[in-house]
Amino acid sequence: MLREKGNVKTAGDAILFQLKSLGEAQAETLARRLGISVQAVRQRLERLFAENLVAYSDRAHGRGRPRRLWSLATGAGSLFPDTHAQLTVDLIGTIRNELGETGLARLLERRREQITAAYSKRFAREPDIARKLTALADMRSAEGYMARVERLGEEGFLLVEDHCPICAAATACQGFCSIELAIFQNLLGPGWRIERQDHLLTGARRCSYRITPQPDVSDQ
Structure with missing residues (x-):
């Protein structure tokens, strides 16, 4: 179970809270909101993905590379407290x-x-x-x-x-x-x-x- 938002100790927890709040977001957005590097966010996201806590979808965006949007995986819901x-x-x-x-x-x-x-x-x-x-x-x-x-x-x-x-x-x-x-x-x-x-x-x-x-x- 995750800690309360004001007492988050790890970058992984912080990312999960941000995705809970935003619904979905790019790594760049998460990095900006958390004040850490995009590379650090991507590394954390890959770990969370391996743990089946986050998911992603790639969406076309003009002629450039698709945007990768991250969101909580279904299994992440149990990390947020449902009191007793x-x-x-x-x-x-x-x-x-x-x-x-x-x-x-x-x-x-x-x-x-x-x-x-x-x-x-x-x-x-x-x-x-x-x-x-x-x-x-x-x-x-x-x-x-x-x-x-x-x-x-x-x-x-x-x-x-x-x-x-x-x-x-x-x-x-x-x-x-x-x-x-x-x-x-x-x-x-x-x-x-x-x-x-x-x-x-x-x-x-x-x-x-x-x-x-x-x-x-x-x-x-």
Whole structure:
């Protein structure tokens, strides 16, 4: 299992994290982002390829040589933590059997309240929406989501989560995904609209959320 992103010790780990975030990339791009030589990156990629952790595809690019794009191999997914996956899935099944869907829904609502309360303390300390979202991404990354914020034009934002540490649980009970969206909307308040754009459970390589100002109905 890989270390957390902030504590990466090897160039190989760093490359795997970059590919997890980017989806696919050339060796030159990886070298630039990591601050090491292209030759060093290529050597690491060859080792990772031999270990069945990365794959590549060569794509035509004009009249020159094809571009070699690297990506994570299927087997690399197990290197990124899925927090207590089987135990969580088993517990969800037990709760369903013992308490039914209504009981499971109550527990999910309690989880939503607890997470919202925890995030709100940090969220409230930040002076503007950009810093609030950066703080949210930091908190999510600390939990294993590999989160970051991207700007969309002058006012919009994209919250990106390149990994889901509770993917097994979310697959067993998609209520986990629903409460996350509700948590984010509650934190942002009525002045902002949040929509899920990408969803790991529907086949996307990441989860992402588009955040834009909510028009004031009174001004329309």
